[in-house]
Amino acid sequence: MTKSSAQYGSRLTAALQADRGGRLFLGTLIVVSAIVPLLNLLPSPASALHLSNYTVTLIGKYMTYAMLAIAVDLIWGYCGILSLGHGAFFALGGYAMGMYLMRQIGTRGVYGNPILPDFMVFLNWKELPWFWEGFNAFPYALLMIVLVPGMLALVFGFLAFRSRVSGVYLSIITQALTYALMLAFFRNDMGFGGNNGFTDFKDILGFSLQSSATRITLFLVTALSLGACYVLCRLIIASRAGRVIQAIRDAENRARFIGYRVESYKLWLFVLSAVLSGIAGALYVPQVGIINPSEFSPANSIEIVIWVAIGGRGTLYGAVVGAFLVNYAKTYFTDALPSMWLYALGTLFVVVTLFLPRGVVGAISGREFFRRRALRT
């Protein structure tokens, strides 16, 4: 591995040159992350141009969802692995961040215990469980955000891919995985706050989570992560390994017979996707201010898949478009017509699978690009 950064740079240019949608997306991302903070900070709150903190947080939330959607698209769109349990990795990353934030509350909790979070005092626990040790240090928390989802994906993927569980069966057991985790996290004596989860965070790295500056910073960090995540995935797809991965999607047995280690490719892609989901979850929690076990619910994970499907599978930027569209619709509907939301979402599922197999992005542009590749599920 002695390639210079210049070589990577040229690869990136090459990858983006072939990716018009990606260039558009990255350009928009840069513009948004420049304009949103400015509109939030500069105009007076009374001005029509002013963006409220709420809107900033909302866009930040959508961006974490977009990251999650990219992670799902990476394995589903390019490798044919339909995970119905990616919400679990997202939530695990979120919980790791939540644990750090809980430890930061310190004596400001309701019970004022310097070590134990409120819910432990409430449950009459005397000392911190071993798995909570170290979460008061931010670097350790960051490590866990990557390690926990990564390790789970590694073990799960290793077992699943080695025994060649694929297709629908894999989808069903990923769903069972997130379901089992949901049941586990709902239990009070697991040490993760039971069904209330974590909330009431005070500050991150010493900066108050309520202040505008912290929110803007979090927003920018999220935007940066989203961009980096996109570029990373694009680089992988454009690389030799990316071609093998797509070959596996289209003809798994043929790729195996040619001599590629199909299981290894699948495994590391799966782990990477889980890690990206975990990071997205970690960015989600400080902005939204709460994490609870319902994030693990199987329905949530299926919803992620529909973001990707609506946006357009196997494009990466389509996933971003899908995540924004569906979640904006959700925000709108749950506010304006709460009872209509599930009808709308349900209809979306049906209509998109029946009439828009390439998603919104596919319907709008790049028809020849898709026609060449017969996506297989």
Add this chain to the structure above:
Amino acid sequence: MTRPRDCTVSLIMLLAAVVSIAGVPAAVRAAEPIAATAPAAVPPAVADQAPPGDQAPARDQGMAALLAQLPEASYADKRTLIGHLTALRDPRVRGVLKAMLDGNLYVRSSDGRVLIAVPPGEGQGDSTDNQLRLLDPLTAAAAGTAAAEDLSTIGVNNQLRKVLRVALAQFDLASPDTAVRLAAVKEMLRALDTDGQTVLRERIKQETDAGVKREIQVGLALADLDAPDAATRLGAVRALSGSLNPDVYNRLSAMVQPSSDGSYGESDPEVRAAAKADLHSIERSRTFYAAIQTILYGLSQGSVLVLAAIGLAITFGVMGVINMAHGELMMLGAYTTYVVQLLMPQHIGASILVAIPLAFLVSGLAGIAIERGIVRHLYGRPLETLLATFGVSLILQQAVRDIFSANNRPVETPEWLAGSLQINEVLAITYNRLYIIVFTFALFLVLLAVLKRTRLGLEVRAVSQNRAMAKAMGVRTEWVDALTFGLGSGIAGVAGVALSQLTNVGPNLGQSYIVDSFMVVVFGGVGNLWGTEVGGNALGVVNKLLEPYSGAVLAKIFVLVFLILFIQRRPRGLFPQKGRAADG
């Protein structure tokens, strides 16, 4: 109970009147000799026979005399009087005691006669003007009516009620009805005195029913444990061997438990050894029955899983279609039950039986609509089918929320499903658990028969194995697809009816089963009905076996993790399909 004895009626009434006027002291003198000799002289069995004719006047006289003392007696005296009355072994006494227990025994203020009031609502008593219909306790003849103000109740306290219940039980011992006798024995054992023991010892000689006999034996043996004589105690301990009565266990444990000063509740070492042996065998059979109970509970829980999964075994297992709306089709079945009960509130018992075919139709038609509208276009694309049907499930959930509200709906349980079957003192199983096991197995057999023995089943199997060939042979594959999907969906509806008796009927009913049911189908082996049946029941039993150690939620998590690992080991399930069908 009472036979008309017209010739004596007038005499009795005359006597009763005389006695009640004559006052208490004379009556006590008259009553005492009879009371003292009665228990030994008259065996309890005569209680169901009419007293022999020649003794009747004396008996009536005694009874009347005792009754006459009741109004003036203190509670302690009443207790003695009840003892004496019981000792008469006269069936008429039962009516008196029962009335006394229920607070229906009165004294008429005008003449001081003791009379039984017929509770209002019974017979044609005119309760509007507060008149009570009265009966004479000796003759059971109507004794006119009286306003409540003209009567005073013969009061009882809690202690007396207990005495009365035991006394009534002694009468019931002679009842021809086994259940009544058993209840009577149990009542007597609650407060067993020496008199009661004598009565029971007499009774056991003529008792024919084994259950009642055993109950009496255990009760008497328990009483004998207090005997001063070690041989009697030993005999009692031996007699108690194998009894599962919790009292027996407690008493025996107390006997062999050393107290702080090293002495035992039981002083004789031989008796103690026998008690220990008894305890050992009791513990063994307790463990045995506890295991049976766990397995039965596990089977019933497994049956719920099978119910949820068996429709899926058709749509997913045979057709290969992932129907995420399967849970919602069950939900439709459960709501059908609710609607049927709304429509026929007078016949809750029959409502379930009406709901079963109706739910099959409702869910089956919904299933066919889903197949024709959506699934048909997505054959060969299982992941898209999954997403589209998940969309359908969301729409159905919200539809139910809008129509029936988001809250759970109350579905009533018919009487024949309530209650439990008591097999012995430590093993009981509720009827709904029992029925669910039977029902699931019946449903499974029906489905198996449809698939293996009917034309439709043949075509379904043909299409699932080789669609093109089946088509070439003239099978209308589209028609078969729709019917198969409808069948699987209809079965889901029937499962929903059963689930409505076990869980809450709400919009989330389906979602809570969907993961489980897919796991069951995959665990059992896709395309294999037997696999689903065996797999579901096995999972239920494993779950119940784990529960005592880990708690319900953790047990479920363990089972899920086990399943995830199992599918890694054997991706084709417990009973993989052999042959070409497995190639897909």
